[in-house]
């Protein structure tokens with residue numbers, strides 16, 4: 375159903391509610407073309423308007439071709455004691471599945487190949503739809519899914535993990551980087567550029583035309599104060615109370631009384647998973663019948679022993695500091711949204727954004743294991759197999775990412791509004807649907 379226009383008015387600017395702080399701000403048309411409009415209060419990037427965009431689909435098609443080439447050709451080869459072996463990207467996932475870790479294999483394939491490929495295909499189909507007169511079937515559905523896929527694409531993390539693996543492997547064997555290594559790196563870079571060029575609000579405007587503006591909406595006030603809610607995906611401001619956006623049919627992200635409980639539940643689950651993640655080995659090296667299991671911390675200590683401080687620091691940061699720091703940061707944000715005193719909101723928003731951005735980089739160690747397991751399958755001479763620590767660790771990363779996505783930073787702004795108004799006794803449900 376398209377949005378009705380009963381209360382559209384002749385306002386020259388475009389009113390948008392910030393999805394991170396809920397402030398309604400006005401974007402003046404002549405400022406739109408090619409420039410990012412930032413929320414004046416929390417500096418969240420709201421909209422980058424472009425009349426046409428031929429570069430983004432071109433990047434997406436090139437990235438898809440590079441991904442296909444990366445899957446067809448070998449990635450890395452090594453030679454050790456006269457034995458040569460080449461590994462493809464698919465081998466990394468295959469070997470995980472072969473060693474009783476099908477779930478870990480699914481996580482690797484989904485995050486580096488399947489989800490990014492679906493995303494790039496969707497970008498191509500949507501732009502084809504925009505270029506043709508008739509809208510292609512399913513293009514609106516794809517546009518709804520596009521931003522949801524984005525956080526789960528980790529090709530760039532895999533590319534960095536490959537570099538970390540090289541440092542690890544170089545002491546054990548003679549390494550050769552093959553064609554798929556370069557095509558995969560190119561694919562990861564182009565995917566990143568494609569993602570940074572996509573702006574869902576601008577995309578929905580190109581798909582469905584300009585946004586309708588409720589006549590009662592005013593810039594400079596929070597949407598919740600005006601009885602309105604802004605769709606986080608297409609930007610449409612509308613009356614509170616609807617489950618789904620009147621314009622794009624996405625589920626409206628309204629403040630929900632159980633948001634914090636859900637975030638806490640996800641955090642506790644992540645903490646529980648971090649126990650087996652650190653207690654069980656992440657990989658087991660078997661050489662001439664002797665098995666040597668290594669935990670995450672054991673791996674870091676081994677790098678320190680070998681004098682590889684930079685790699686030890688990367689693995690320590692990605693596998694220990696980031697996951698635990700993220701759990702503490704999200705827990706703090708939950709507490710901040712109930713604090714009864716005024717807070718430095720710039721600091722809170724910085725913490726929220728760092729937490730959101732940094733989470734997926736924890737997957738580096740899991741990808742390093744996938745690459746090393748994919749390479750070292752030399753029978754009795756040297757075989758490296760994945761341990762259950764890796765599976766538990768991916769669960770930690772996934773649950774902390776879900777907690778960060780579930781957390782609604784507008785809850786902290788709501789609480790600060792109550793603090794500023796001296797209305798701390800106002801019911802918590804105020805502003806919730």
Ligand SMILES: [Zn+2]
Nearest residue numbers: 392395413416
């Ligand atoms: Zn904002």
Ligand SMILES: [Zn+2]
Nearest residue numbers: 605608619622
């Ligand atoms: Zn919408």
